[in-house]
Amino acid sequence: MAPIIRAERLELYYGTHPALRGITMDLPANQITALIGPSGCGKSTFLRTLDRMNDLVPTVSIRGRVLYRGEDIYAPGRDVTALRKQIGMVFQKANPFPMSIYDNVAYGPRTHGIRDRGRLDAIVEESLRGAAIWDEVRDRLKKSALGLSGGQQQRLCIARALAVEPDVLLMDEATSALDPISAARIEELILELKQRYTIIMVTHNLQQAARVSDRTAFFLLGEVIEYGPTGQLFSMPRDKRTEEYITGRFG
Ligand SMILES: Nc1ncnc2c1ncn2[C@@H]1O[C@H](COP(=O)(O)OP(=O)(O)OP(=O)(O)O)[C@@H](O)[C@H]1O
Ligand SMILES: [Mg+2]
Numbered sequence: 001m002a003p004i005i006r007a008e009r010l011e012l013y014y015g016t017h018p019a020l021r022g023i024t025m026d027l028p029a030n031q032i033t034a035l036i037g038p039s040g041c042g043k044s045t046f047l048r049t050l051d052r053m054n055d056l057v058p059t060v061s062i063r064g065r066v067l068y069r070g071e072d073i074y075a076p077g078r079d080v081t082a083l084r085k086q087i088g089m090v091f092q093k094a095n096p097f098p099m100s101i102y103d104n105v106a107y108g109p110r111t112h113g114i115r116d117r118g119r120l121d122a123i124v125e126e127s128l129r130g131a132a133i134w135d136e137v138r139d140r141l142k143k144s145a146l147g148l149s150g151g152q153q154q155r156l157c158i159a160r161a162l163a164v165e166p167d168v169l170l171m172d173e174a175t176s177a178l179d180p181i182s183a184a185r186i187e188e189l190i191l192e193l194k195q196r197y198t199i200i201m202v203t204h205n206l207q208q209a210a211r212v213s214d215r216t217a218f219f220l221l222g223e224v225i226e227y228g229p230t231g232q233l234f235s236m237p238r239d240k241r242t243e244e245y246i247t248g249r250f251g
Contacts, residue, residue, distance in 0.1 A: 002070075004029040004168060004198050005050060010064035012045055012054065019045045021222040022064070032190065032199045034209035034230065037219030037245065043202040046219070047170050050200065051087040052080050068168075085112065088161035092173040094153035096145035096160075101128075101137050104145045104156055108164040123163055131159035132189050151182025158189065169193065171201040175208065187212055206246060210234050218242045 003026035012020040019042045027033050035043045048054045049066060052073060066073045073083055085108075096104050105124045114120060124141070128134040133155040137148070145156055154174060161169060171190070175183035190199060190212055203209050209216050210230060217227040218239075226233060226242040237243040 002029075003027050003067075004069060005200075006065075006067040007046075007049070008065040008067065010046075010049060010066060011062065012042075012049060013059075013061045014057065015059040019222050020049070023222075023224050025217060025224055025227060027198065027200060028215070029198045030194060030196075031214040032194055032201065032212055034213035034216045035200065035202045035219060036204070036206060036209050036216060037225075041219040042222040043219050044172050047089075047172055047200060047202055050168070050170060051084050051089055053089065055080070085164045086166055087168045087170060088164065088166035089170045089172070090154070090157055090161055090174045093177050094150060094157050096148070096153050096156055098144070098146055100142050101145045101148070101156060102141040105159050105163045108160060112164060127159040127163040128156075130162045130193070131155045132185065132192070133159060149182070151178050151185060154178060154182070154186060155189065158186075158193075162193075166197065168198045168200065171199065173202055173204065176204060183208075206234075218245060220245075 005027040007023050007025045010020055010023040011018065023046060035046065037043055045054065049062065054060045054062070062074065068083070068087065072078070097107060102124055105127050106120045109120060109123050114123070125134060128137060133152060136152060137156075145153065148156060175186045178186065187208060190201070193199060201213070213230045215228065216230045216233045218225045218233065218241075220241055226237060226239045233242065234246055237246060
C-alpha cells in the first residue's frame, strides 16, 4: 500500500539545535500511527513538520522532504492553506475559539468561502456527529463554546478539524489533559475516525498507543529508533532502547 505521507531524510534545526536528525518514515493511509518517546525527543516537532506548522518559528531550518500523496509539501510555491485543509491538527489542550459552538465548527468552511446557510448547517451537524458530540450540544449551538467541559471542548475541536474535510488528522497528546472517561471517549472516537481518515497521534500513554494504534514509532533524541506494527513493537521490540522505554526503565 502506498503511503499517504512519506518523510525522507528529514532534518529540522531550531537555530543550531538539531531536533530531527534524518527521519525517513512511510505513513500508511487509513491507519493509526502512534509516535512515542521521552520528552523532548522531537515527536511534536515531527508532527508539526507534516502540516508545516514549524514554518511559523523564525529560527527553524529544514532539510529533506515530506511527501503528501507523492508531492513535496516544502516545494516552492506550495499552497500552505490548502495543505492545512487536507491535514488537520488537534492539540493537547482544547483551544475552542471564544465564539459559539456553531461558529467554531463553521469557521473553517467559512474561511474556505462557504457562505450558504443550509450548507453550513449541514456541515456543522455532520462534523459534530462525526466527533460524537452532536447529542450533547444540538440544543445549545448558539451558546459559547467556552461553556463546555474539557472533554466536550476537545471533541468540539475535533469537529472543527473535521469540518474542512481533511484527509489526515494529526493529534498531539489530544487526551492527556482529560479525565479518564473523557479520554476513553476520545479514544473510541479515534478508532471510529480511522475508517475515513489517516491519524497520526503523539501519546505519552503507552497503553493508549497499544490499544488504538496500528503502527508505532519510537522516537529518541530526534531519531526514529524503531517503527513497525504496534503489537510487534510492544511484544518483541528489536532495539534494546525501545525495550527499555516500553518497560519503563527510562523516559
Ligand atoms: N519553538 C522552539 N524553539 C526552540 N527549540 C524548540 C522549539 N520547540 C521545540 N524545541 C526543542 O526541540 C526538541 C524537541 O521538542 P519537541 O517539542 O518536538 O519534543 P516532544 O518529543 O514533543 O516532547 P514532549 O513529549 O515533552 O512534548 C526539544 O529539545 C525542544 O526543547
Ligand atoms: Mg510534544
